[in-house]
Amino acid sequence: MKNIVLTGFMGVGKTEVGRELSTILGWKLLDVDDEIVKSQKMSVSEIFSRFGEAVFRDLETEMIRKVSRKRNIVISTGGGAVLRQENMELLKTHGVVVCLTALPETILKRTSRNNERPLLQVEDPLKRIHDLLELRKPFYENADIVIGTEGESPLRIAEEILERMGWKR
Ligand code: S3P
Secondary structure: OOEEEEEEOOOOOHHHHHHHHHHHHOOEEEEHHHHHHHHHOOOHHHHHHHHOHHHHHHHHHHHHHHHOOOOOEEEEOOOOHHHOHHHHHHHHHOEEEEEEEOOHHHHHHHHOOOOOOHHHOOOOHHHHHHHHHHHHHHHHOOOOEEEEOOOOOHHHHHHHHHHHOOOOO
């Protein structure tokens, strides 16, 4: 059995879909950002503002190395985790990598509910979302399975992932 790894841009619903998968399969959900926050005793925003993005990315790779050794878990990653080849290689070793997608406007709506995403704390977040999506497109396309989330419930998306993996009972 392989782990299920959820990737995709901020606000596409990785955590919600991860929870549904975890409930259906009875597998633990490990959220890479949450694990970093726990280990550093600092929020992601605080890590970015105090130490910069590069330090966060190193912590992210370190945490991905740790969680990707486990088996039978659902792993939810931060939106930028796909950018390092090393991360993808680690995640693919014991996992099926699924990328969730959504429209920029949906992402904006979902991410503007709080200010926990340092990369979107800019004057024109929609433009930033467009720019980052464009830049990251080839990295997200590296996933084993790509699934659109527009108009679908987290449960339905979780079921579709299992169907696409051939795991639907
Ligand atoms: C980031 C996404 C965030 C978090 C950090 C950077 C990104 O995670 O890791 O703010 O580069 O896209 P979510 O995708 O869970 O919001």
